[in-house]
Amino acid sequence: MKNKPLLLPDSLKKVYDPATFRRLGHQMVNQLADHLEAMQSDTPGKVLAYQTPDEALDFWEQHLASDHSMEAIFSAVFAGSIKVHHPNYVGHQVSVPAPIASIAGMFSDLLNNGTGVYEMGMASNALEKLITDLVNKEIGFPDTAGGFMTSGGTLANLTALLAARRAILSQDIWEIGHDQPLAIIVSEASHYCIDRAARIMGLGTRGIIKVPVDEAFKIKTDLLPKYLEKAKAEGLEVFAVVGCACSTATGSYDPLSEMADFSEANNLWFHVDGAHGSGVVFSKKYQHLANGIERADSVVIDFHKMLLTPALSTALLFKNELDSYKTFSQQAAYLWNAEKAQEWYHSGKRTFECTKLMMSTKVYAILKAHGKEIFGDNYDHLYGLARSFAKLIERQDDFELLLTPEANIVNFRYEPDTRLDLNLLNEKIQNTLVEQGNFYIVSVVLSGNRYLRCSVMNPFTDEKIFAALLNEIKEIGDQIRSS
Ligand SMILES: Cc1ncc(COP(=O)(O)O)c(C=O)c1O
Incomplete structure (x- = not known):
């Protein structure tokens, strides 16, 4: 008996309907373009329409239980999302994406190349190579x-x-595991x-040697030899030193040249966590902050912090490319024929991800639309804005600036009266600010004190906004005090 041909169900046909995609896509782009216009107008509205977690869950449970048009669904997600393009967004270190990169994101989402093996992302693999080569050149590798x-x-x-x-230790831990306690040295x-990475690697608490920082929150490099000797005396084998470029809480750049000297002298791997601030190499004005980065091993x-790209989009760079193949030495015969060959174009040989987003497309779109200079311009502008914000804070009698910022991260607190519990006051101010939704800032505890923390991520933020933010903080602070 002949089998009946299997017919494509209407339900699946509907999923891929080009006309619906065209209509909704245009609508969505129009909605987002309207949003960009509003964010750049004099009346951008709230940066956050705050809901408590219970309220948000309740809202979405009711939403799930009822019928909505796609337009209404997008609008609801929009209403329940923080607006990073709002100039009053000065919170976490998340980029304010260049619209061209978002378009590239939609484009690459539909193409959905898995990227891990070459032919599943010929363009995105080649672009990754071009982009990482470009950054390596800027670093001075x-x-x-x-x-x-x-x-x-x-x-x-x-x-x-x-x-x-793998590069520093003689034994192949991938194959045989390790008995000897290992360690890395990092700034506190x-x-x-x-x-977290060190613990995942089995180093445990004693394998993460945290070196104190100075008053500028930079690692005290003069302590490095002492900490290394102590570790050795305790039977630990140290294999890496990690520098911050820059640190998350205060935006402080560790003295990378001194750390490179120390690492070289002691045959240690020198890794720079430049997630936020290593892109400063694109800035003529501020690149000196990362001097010594060119001596790092990795x-x-x-890109999704200071380089205008939507999350997630990160590069890991190695001074010697051969080292980049040392992370994994695994058999995956169904993916690659030559397991051990160093083939840059099979992305998955060097990444955790098997399937990976086409992230290079977004970075490439920015590069082609605006030139690599746009990255330096963004650093110059945002680092400059943070400096002027810090000066404004310094001019206020009732505010304390923690530190003159090196990057675009400013920590300060309201201190109208030093007899008050300033930690509690500033914590309450930050909570109230978030709930009111006119500004978005975060807070951090440093040296035992709670500070308000702003990352100036949005190029449209300006000095008027900083002044308005300080006013609102004062108002909230004074209300809290009087109540
Ligand atoms: C210095 C630094 N390293 C690493 C990370 C983590 O990066 P991601 O959020 O891309 O995982 C952050 C995030 O803020 C950071 O500031």
């Missing part, structure tokens, strides 16, 4: 350098430390993902 892209700074730091362990101000750079 030699021609031996190479790199690839991966999903975020957290993953990139772990990937780098795995390569470091490093991002928590370094600590560098992480997040």
Whole structure:
């Protein structure tokens, strides 16, 4: 008996209907363009229409249970999302995406090339090579350098430390595991993902040697020899030193040249977590902050922080490209014929991801639309804005500036009366600011004190906005005090 041909169900046909896609896509682009216009107008509205987690869950549960048009669904997501293009967005270090990169994102989402193997992303793999080569050149790495892209700074730091362990230690831990306790040396101000990476690698608490920072929140390099000797005396084998370019909480750049001297002298891998600030190499004005980065063995750079790209889009760069193949030495015969060959175009040989987003397309769109100079312009502008914000704070009697910023991260607090519990006051101010939704800022505890923390990420933020923010903080602070 002949089998009946299997017919494509209408339900699936509908999923891929080009006319619906065209109509909704245009509508969505119009909605987002209207949003951009509104964000650049004199009346941008709130940066955040705050809901408590219970309210948000309740809203979406009711939404799920009822029928909505696609337009209404997008509008609801829009209403429930923070607006990073709002000039009053001065919160976490998330980029304010260049619209061209978002278009590239939609484009690459539909193409959905998995990228891990060459033919599943010929364009995106080749573009990754061009982009990482470009950044390597800006860093000042030699021609031996190479790199690839991966999903975020957290993953990139772990990937780098795995390569470091393989490169420095004689035993092949990938194959045989390790008995000897291992360690890395980091600044106590490093991002928590370094600590997390070390623990994932089995280093444990004692394998993460945290070196204190000075009053500018930079690692005290004069302590490095002492900490290394102590580790050795305790039987630890240190294989890497991690520098911050820059640190998350205060935007402080570690003295990278001194760290490179120390690493070289002691045959240690020198890794720079430059997720936020290593892109400063594109800026003529501020590139000196990262002097010494060219001596690192590996560098992480997040395009989705200071380089105008939507998340996630990160590059991991190696001074010697051969080292980048040391992270994994695994058999995956169904993916690659030559397991051990160093083939840059098979992205997945060097990344955690098997399937990976076409992230290079977004960066490339920015580069072609605006030129690489746009990256330097963004650093110059945002770092400059942070400096003027800091000066404004310094001129106020009732505010304390923690530190003159090196990057675009400004920490300060309202202190109308030093007899008050300023930690509690500033914590309440930040909570109220978020709930009111006119500004978005965060807070951080440094040296035992709570500070309000602003990352100036949006080029449309200006000095008038800083003044208005300080006013609102004062108003809220005074209301809290009087109540
Ligand atoms: C210095 C630093 N490293 C790493 C990370 C983590 O990067 P990602 O959020 O891309 O995983 C951050 C995030 O803020 C950071 O500031």
